[in-house]
Amino acid sequence: MSEVRRDIVTDTWVIVETDTSHFPKDHVIEMVSMEDECPFCEGREGLTPNEVYAIRDGSDPNTSGWKVRVIPNKAPILRIEGELTRTGVGVYDRVNGIGANEVIIETPKHTANLFELDEQQIFLILKTYNQRISDLHKDLRFRYVLIYKNHGRLAGASTISHLHSEVIALPATPIRIKQKLSGAKEYYEYKERCIFCDIIQQEIETEERLVYNDPHFVVIAPYASRFPFELLIFPRRHSYTYNDMTDAACKSLALALKKVIRALYKVLDNPPYNLILHNSPNLIPHKDYWLTIKDDFHWHIEVVPRIHRTSGFEWGTGFYINRVAPEFAATKLKEVL
């Protein structure tokens, strides 16, 4: 059970677990492989909640014979049922915790690293992202669907090492997305050009932070990287939504991810990392507000190695200290690509 709470000073929203029964000891648990009893492996479908979606060759739901399988999170932080309500608590504000939590199981065989999959399997995972976003956008309570991946304990991964991504549908557009949307909108109002298209063009021209480049996608080490070896993956063609990606582009993205994740693995010795899809919000419930989004926003993927442990400085300021220049990171990655 949870509540979504607003910090009235900084306008930060926090999902707070109000159930006190799972007092965390997660800072002492270490990652275990669990291959022998992994609930995500093919043949153990009975150990998970019933699937909400799967790519199957005609087999029955919740049995073997799937390529990618999507299940509700067994311990969801947000509840799918109910209406959104806002309540005052003295000076504070509270919203009830409405949303969806799903897990995308990315392969039937127990595999821990994305780059070990073949391109066709990664393509199917990326198509599943597409399907879940489209499906969850039909629910007008959900303003934003975030898909992300945690690899390794230091990146917040659970103890299940079997490859999977997380899907969270949220009742509000998160602050970090809002910052990107409004930054992009301001730039567009001033220049009448997409800020991300300009960044892509400059990075292709200067090459110094360009990590990977094909006809559909570019991968760059961003100029103001917050963390060592942080990467951004952009479609080269302007596009505000992940959902209009062609199959050909999706195949390119699968190959780009496989190569780039493998390069990080080699250079940083299997680093913990997060992969985050920053797509546009659900436009159906608020068409007018985002009238210009098709022109000014450009979807992308963040890949964030978590080899730097944030200190009181980052938490105290919102500034970041990055001791590895992105130009150096790009060079290192290109050496192994």
Added chain:
Amino acid sequence: MSEVRRDIVTDTWVIVETDTSHFPKDHVIEMVSMEDECPFCEGREGLTPNEVYAIRDGSDPNTSGWKVRVIPNKAPILRIEGELTRTGVGVYDRVNGIGANEVIIETPKHTANLFELDEQQIFLILKTYNQRISDLHKDLRFRYVLIYKNHGRLAGASTISHLHSEVIALPATPIRIKQKLSGAKEYYEYKERCIFCDIIQQEIETEERLVYNDPHFVVIAPYASRFPFELLIFPRRHSYTYNDMTDAACKSLALALKKVIRALYKVLDNPPYNLILHNSPNLIPHKDYWLTIKDDFHWHIEVVPRIHRTSGFEWGTGFYINRVAPEFAATKLKEVL
């Protein structure tokens, strides 16, 4: 050598190290005690840069006979010399890395936990905070002085376990402070009351998130805690600046810190944590802009246990998931206080 870079999309500033010689391997280094060769221990003053300040009983600088000692950081990320300059880099913006980095060595004897010190020693540390803020505020290039403490590797601490705090003077007010300042200002414009005073009053009345309370200070588990067992320490009397704290109040704060940090140690088994002083910015270089700050801002200390490893969700959204309700955290801490 470093640059301060702005992410033009999100308006996040990043200090980027441009020297590529220290490629980090810090995710594999574990905390070592180093008592035998600790450069912060009394008698090894020759192993550190020359002190910028110390509390001494008449002994010479950079010799034994001190209670608290402040030195420049040996590997500063910002340089103290030079003028602030802003440069365009294609679509990007750059500022050179001007600022001060200091280390406050908090005890002459090798000690790892703040609560092991006596109250008088903690009082001297807190007075040293005061002295460093006042001194650095004289440099009009410095807009904000942040003092913080990293305890344990997961909280970003270095390998030196000897008790110390970090001081960073920055050429701009950080975004997290700005968020707090503007939230406080908006509330004040609407209600003509300090938002923090209202929070303190409500928390004392309801008691459910109140952890500690004396005539000078209150410690609460904030309503929208981002992390399990996050705490805020406020002076009860409205005050926008740490520097007008009386000695009597400072003694109360020393006792409060000792008790609260010990309580966290007991309940969470020596957790990694950050302690962050959120004081008002340097008002001297921009008096007009902060005209109302004396009324609307209220300094405080954040104590943030780092037992939760942030995942792609937090980084992707700026939302936080906290699986321990602050009411529960307050109850647990009060049991051992």
